[in-house]
Amino acid sequence: MKKLLAGLSGLAFLSAMAGMLYAWAGERPRIFLRRYRVALPGGAGAGIRILHLSDQHFGPDDWVRRRRLRRLQELTANLNPDLILFTGDFLHNDTGLDAVEAMLRTLPPARLGSYAVLGNHDYVEYSYRQLFTGAWQSSAASREPGVRLKALFSDIRSVAQVFWQIYRNDRLRFACIANNTDELKALLDLYDIRLLQNESIPVPEFPNLWLAGVDDPIEGEVDLVKAFAGIPAEAAVIYLTHNPDLAYAPEAARASLTLSGHTHGGQVVLPGLGAIHTQGTMLPRDHPAGYFDDVPGDGKMIVSRGMGESTPLRFRCPPEIIVIDLAPGDGNRDRGLRIALNR
Numbered sequence: 001m002k003k004l005l006a007g008l009s010g011l012a013f014l015s016a017m018a019g020m021l022y023a024w025a026g027e028r029p030r031i032f033l034r035r036y037r038v039a040l041p042g043g044a045g046a047g048i049r050i051l052h053l054s055d056q057h058f059g060p061d062d063w064v065r066r067r068r069l070r071r072l073q074e075l076t077a078n079l080n081p082d083l084i085l086f087t088g089d090f091l092h093n094d095t096g097l098d099a100v101e102a103m104l105r106t107l108p109p110a111r112l113g114s115y116a117v118l119g120n121h122d123y124v125e126y127s128y129r130q131l132f133t134g135a136w137q138s139s140a141a142s143r144e145p146g147v148r149l150k151a152l153f154s155d156i157r158s159v160a161q162v163f164w165q166i167y168r169n170d171r172l173r174f175a176c177i178a179n180n181t182d183e184l185k186a187l188l189d190l191y192d193i194r195l196l197q198n199e200s201i202p203v204p205e206f207p208n209l210w211l212a213g214v215d216d217p218i219e220g221e222v223d224l225v226k227a228f229a230g231i232p233a234e235a236a237v238i239y240l241t242h243n244p245d246l247a248y249a250p251e252a253a254r255a256s257l258t259l260s261g262h263t264h265g266g267q268v269v270l271p272g273l274g275a276i277h278t279q280g281t282m283l284p285r286d287h288p289a290g291y292f293d294d295v296p297g298d299g300k301m302i303v304s305r306g307m308g309e310s311t312p313l314r315f316r317c318p319p320e321i322i323v324i325d326l327a328p329g330d331g332n333r334d335r336g337l338r339i340a341l342n343r
């Protein structure tokens, strides 16, 4: 019996280790391409091909970063996009700025331009050190057992609190270090990526199709009224917001199609349980990314799983880039989704 129990625990341990290894190295470099076909009201922009990129989370140079950049180049080489739309989190921290430049250099040209909004990680890097209060370490000099024990409990309570927040799918916000957002903005400017921070702009050659972009609600300054101001009543609107929660704001009801990211699809999706965490958004664990038809107004939203992640683990949730072909027809009658093709 003892032998059986030891064998079973050994097997469980090895399976857990294999699962962790797979989540760290198996899916992370394998970017997928997902395709959608969407009809906007009045068939606005029909024929336009959009490349939607989100959540690169570029950090220090490593094999995953290099494989992803190569894969992105392969996937986009023959796409011929008319518009490239970025929905934020280019950076994980400042060490990723050179990878942002490498990505912008290798992307195909977009006839009608490239546009972006920023995500929370473009402003700050979060530190996991807040998981621990540090009480145990700072109590090291004390010889009183009671003090050390209290410190240990304080650290354990702090870690337990974080796990409780993950369990409840609450928003987690650790201590942060500022990222060099100005340098990121300068880089975007250098490569003609138009940043939309609470503003809107007509798509060149398509006066009945506008783009609106809003700042990040966690680290930026959101002004939705400003973001949608000046858009003609008859125009269809593609709305860029890093955080999908801002698709459900009443002021965003003017959007015909919302593009978003931030959730990373949950990163780790367990059978029967769904995504471990949706980055504190309102999206449910069983639908943390993909196509949504429940947002206000015309009611379409596409949330990308993103190209990167915050914690370096992905399980049953590979990274992705998205291609959207705008189709003729009336988006009010035809909800527009044709199909997602994965490869």
Ligand SMILES: [Fe+2]
Pocket (backbone or CB within 6 Å): 055, 057, 089, 119, 121, 262, 263, 264, 306, 310
């Ligand atoms: Fe992100």
